Amino acid sequence: MSVLSVVLEHMSEELIVHVFTFLTPSAIVKTMQLSKEWKRISSSDRIWRSLCEQRWHLPQRMMRPSRYGVHTYFGLFRQLQASHQRPQGLYSTHDKPTWGHSLNEGVETWLALGHRADCKTIPINGKRYIQLRVIVQNLSAAEVLVDASAIQVHYKNGTKTTAMARNPSPGATPAMEPKILAWNGRVGGDIADGHLLLRFFEFTVLSIYVECEMGCTFEADFLERAFAVWVPMMRRGHCSDLSRCRCALIPDHYHHFGTIMNIVDESIIWSRYSEFAGGFMVLNCKDRLISVSSHAALPARYLV
Known part of the structure; x- marks a missing residue:
């Protein structure tokens, strides 16, 4: 058994997760290249779920890896990062178009x-x-x-x-x-x-x-x-x-x-955007209203 394995064996999972909170995602990815032991630890769902929550502030229903076709939170992090997902919150909800x-x-x-x-x-x-x-x-x-x-x-x-x-x-x-x-x-x-x-x-x-x-x-x-x-x-x-x-x-x-x-x-x-006669224009964006019954004259995609 290597010295590294002995050290990791005597470190609790809580301590390992706590140590990784001081590292950036890029630094954690680099630790994966050290050995198989470090790769296993660095790929922990507890570590990457916390990073996903800190970066994107997504609701729980959108934090399931299977929703994005992946099986781990490390895969979820890479998927959201590659798609340039913006963090969610007040004035940055995902129904707002990005220009x-x-x-x-x-x-x-x-x-x-x-x-x-x-x-x-x-x-x-x-x-x-x-x-x-x-x-x-x-x-x-x-x-x-x-x-x-x-x-x-x-x-x-x-x-x-x-x-x-x-x-x-x-x-x-x-x-x-x-x-x-x-x-x-x-x-x-x-x-x-x-x-x-x-x-x-x-x-x-x-x-x-x-x-x-x-x-x-x-x-x-x-x-x-x-x-x-x-x-x-x-x-x-x-x-x-x-x-x-x-x-x-x-x-x-x-x-x-x-x-x-x-x-x-x-x-x-x-x-x-769609332009209509008479100087009238609408944004083709789904409305945030719960019900569209009061705007039945327009399709849902025209509500703003």
């Missing part, structure tokens, strides 16, 4: 819209605005700072627009400064200085408003003209590749980076 996604340097982001029943953008003082909901989750061990006030929308014509820092006019509604709609699936709050800190597996839903280009009457018009959304971030520490990063020129001991979410293809946009 953009990105995974960069251990941070995963998704883009949704603050959808309105008439599918229109918000008119204020002759200009039009739209609410973006940016879901950000930190998958790395290091803490990440998100600069919500500097989020930008890049349009296909080369122009850019930055998140609104304040209302465009006194008394304008809704309040348009960046806000935290939800934090780890629960009610959020205000952002004091435009920055928010995310630790390992923490996620947030940010609300920002941006000014639309001329002619963007509907949400679909904005999505069709937008190219990508840039989310700037920073992480304490030095850069690993100075040939691709100029953070050494910024003396603040942070690694400055970001993630770009490309907007989905136009064919996907128009497969989710």
